[in-house]
Amino acid sequence: MTDRTDSTRTRTDRPTTTPAPTRTPRPRRYPNNEENMNAPLVPLLDxxxxxxxxxxxxxxxxxxxxxLTRIERAMQTENQ
Structure with a gap:
Protein backbone atom coordinates (compact mmCIF):
# COMPACT_ATOMS: atom_id res chain seq x y z
CA MET A 1 0.00 0.00 0.00
CA THR A 2 1.24 3.49 -0.83
CA ASP A 3 1.38 6.15 1.84
CA ARG A 4 0.02 9.51 0.73
CA THR A 5 1.29 12.71 2.19
CA ASP A 6 -0.84 15.71 3.02
CA SER A 7 0.54 17.58 0.02
CA THR A 8 -1.48 15.44 -2.40
CA ARG A 9 -4.79 16.23 -0.75
CA THR A 10 -6.97 19.18 -1.61
CA ARG A 11 -7.45 21.66 1.19
CA THR A 12 -11.05 22.37 2.03
CA ASP A 13 -10.50 24.96 4.72
CA ARG A 14 -10.00 28.56 3.72
CA PRO A 15 -7.44 30.84 5.26
CA THR A 16 -8.85 33.73 7.19
CA THR A 17 -8.88 36.93 5.22
CA THR A 18 -8.78 40.43 6.53
CA PRO A 19 -11.12 42.92 4.92
CA ALA A 20 -9.53 45.24 2.40
CA PRO A 21 -9.03 48.79 3.61
CA THR A 22 -11.51 51.26 2.19
CA ARG A 23 -10.08 53.55 -0.43
CA THR A 24 -11.27 56.87 -1.68
CA PRO A 25 -12.58 56.60 -5.22
CA ARG A 26 -10.19 57.60 -7.98
CA PRO A 27 -11.25 60.24 -10.47
CA ARG A 28 -12.70 58.80 -13.66
CA ARG A 29 -10.51 58.64 -16.73
CA TYR A 30 -13.42 58.92 -19.14
CA PRO A 31 -16.06 61.61 -19.67
CA ASN A 32 -19.75 61.15 -19.03
CA ASN A 33 -22.36 61.38 -21.79
CA GLU A 34 -22.82 65.15 -21.50
CA GLU A 35 -19.09 65.67 -21.83
CA ASN A 36 -19.05 63.32 -24.82
CA MET A 37 -21.51 65.57 -26.62
CA ASN A 38 -19.11 68.52 -26.30
CA ALA A 39 -16.00 66.55 -27.24
CA PRO A 40 -14.57 66.86 -30.74
CA LEU A 41 -15.49 63.87 -32.87
CA VAL A 42 -12.30 63.83 -34.91
CA PRO A 43 -8.89 63.93 -33.26
CA LEU A 44 -6.71 66.82 -34.31
CA LEU A 45 -4.04 65.65 -36.72
CA ASP A 46 -1.16 67.15 -38.57
CA LEU A 68 -21.93 58.46 -31.47
CA THR A 69 -24.52 55.85 -32.46
CA ARG A 70 -24.76 54.66 -28.84
CA ILE A 71 -25.17 58.23 -27.59
CA GLU A 72 -27.86 58.97 -30.17
CA ARG A 73 -29.78 55.81 -29.23
CA ALA A 74 -29.57 56.69 -25.54
CA MET A 75 -30.87 60.18 -26.25
CA GLN A 76 -33.75 58.79 -28.32
CA THR A 77 -34.79 56.40 -25.56
CA GLU A 78 -34.64 59.22 -22.98
CA ASN A 79 -36.91 61.42 -25.10
CA GLN A 80 -39.55 58.74 -25.62
Whole structure:
Protein backbone atom coordinates (compact mmCIF):
# COMPACT_ATOMS: atom_id res chain seq x y z
CA MET A 1 0.00 0.00 0.00
CA THR A 2 1.24 3.49 -0.83
CA ASP A 3 1.38 6.15 1.84
CA ARG A 4 0.02 9.51 0.73
CA THR A 5 1.29 12.71 2.19
CA ASP A 6 -0.84 15.71 3.02
CA SER A 7 0.54 17.58 0.02
CA THR A 8 -1.48 15.44 -2.40
CA ARG A 9 -4.79 16.23 -0.75
CA THR A 10 -6.97 19.18 -1.61
CA ARG A 11 -7.45 21.66 1.19
CA THR A 12 -11.05 22.37 2.03
CA ASP A 13 -10.50 24.96 4.72
CA ARG A 14 -10.00 28.56 3.72
CA PRO A 15 -7.44 30.84 5.26
CA THR A 16 -8.85 33.73 7.19
CA THR A 17 -8.88 36.93 5.22
CA THR A 18 -8.78 40.43 6.53
CA PRO A 19 -11.12 42.92 4.92
CA ALA A 20 -9.53 45.24 2.40
CA PRO A 21 -9.03 48.79 3.61
CA THR A 22 -11.51 51.26 2.19
CA ARG A 23 -10.08 53.55 -0.43
CA THR A 24 -11.27 56.87 -1.68
CA PRO A 25 -12.58 56.60 -5.22
CA ARG A 26 -10.19 57.60 -7.98
CA PRO A 27 -11.25 60.24 -10.47
CA ARG A 28 -12.70 58.80 -13.66
CA ARG A 29 -10.51 58.64 -16.73
CA TYR A 30 -13.42 58.92 -19.14
CA PRO A 31 -16.06 61.61 -19.67
CA ASN A 32 -19.75 61.15 -19.03
CA ASN A 33 -22.36 61.38 -21.79
CA GLU A 34 -22.82 65.15 -21.50
CA GLU A 35 -19.09 65.67 -21.83
CA ASN A 36 -19.05 63.32 -24.82
CA MET A 37 -21.51 65.57 -26.62
CA ASN A 38 -19.11 68.52 -26.30
CA ALA A 39 -16.00 66.55 -27.24
CA PRO A 40 -14.57 66.86 -30.74
CA LEU A 41 -15.49 63.87 -32.87
CA VAL A 42 -12.30 63.83 -34.91
CA PRO A 43 -8.89 63.93 -33.26
CA LEU A 44 -6.71 66.82 -34.31
CA LEU A 45 -4.04 65.65 -36.72
CA ASP A 46 -1.16 67.15 -38.57
CA UNK A 47 -0.04 65.50 -41.77
CA UNK A 48 -0.31 61.71 -41.48
CA UNK A 49 2.84 60.47 -43.10
CA UNK A 50 2.74 56.71 -42.71
CA UNK A 51 0.22 54.05 -43.66
CA UNK A 52 0.01 52.99 -40.01
CA UNK A 53 -1.14 56.48 -39.06
CA UNK A 54 -3.93 56.36 -41.63
CA UNK A 55 -5.01 52.89 -40.49
CA UNK A 56 -5.11 54.08 -36.88
CA UNK A 57 -7.20 57.09 -37.92
CA UNK A 58 -9.67 54.76 -39.64
CA UNK A 59 -9.94 52.67 -36.48
CA UNK A 60 -10.46 55.79 -34.37
CA UNK A 61 -13.18 57.03 -36.71
CA UNK A 62 -14.95 53.67 -36.58
CA UNK A 63 -14.85 53.71 -32.78
CA UNK A 64 -16.14 57.28 -32.70
CA UNK A 65 -19.00 56.39 -35.07
CA UNK A 66 -20.02 53.54 -32.78
CA UNK A 67 -19.82 55.80 -29.75
CA LEU A 68 -21.93 58.46 -31.47
CA THR A 69 -24.52 55.85 -32.46
CA ARG A 70 -24.76 54.66 -28.84
CA ILE A 71 -25.17 58.23 -27.59
CA GLU A 72 -27.86 58.97 -30.17
CA ARG A 73 -29.78 55.81 -29.23
CA ALA A 74 -29.57 56.69 -25.54
CA MET A 75 -30.87 60.18 -26.25
CA GLN A 76 -33.75 58.79 -28.32
CA THR A 77 -34.79 56.40 -25.56
CA GLU A 78 -34.64 59.22 -22.98
CA ASN A 79 -36.91 61.42 -25.10
CA GLN A 80 -39.55 58.74 -25.62
Missing amino acids: QPTQENDIEQIRRDLTALRLQ
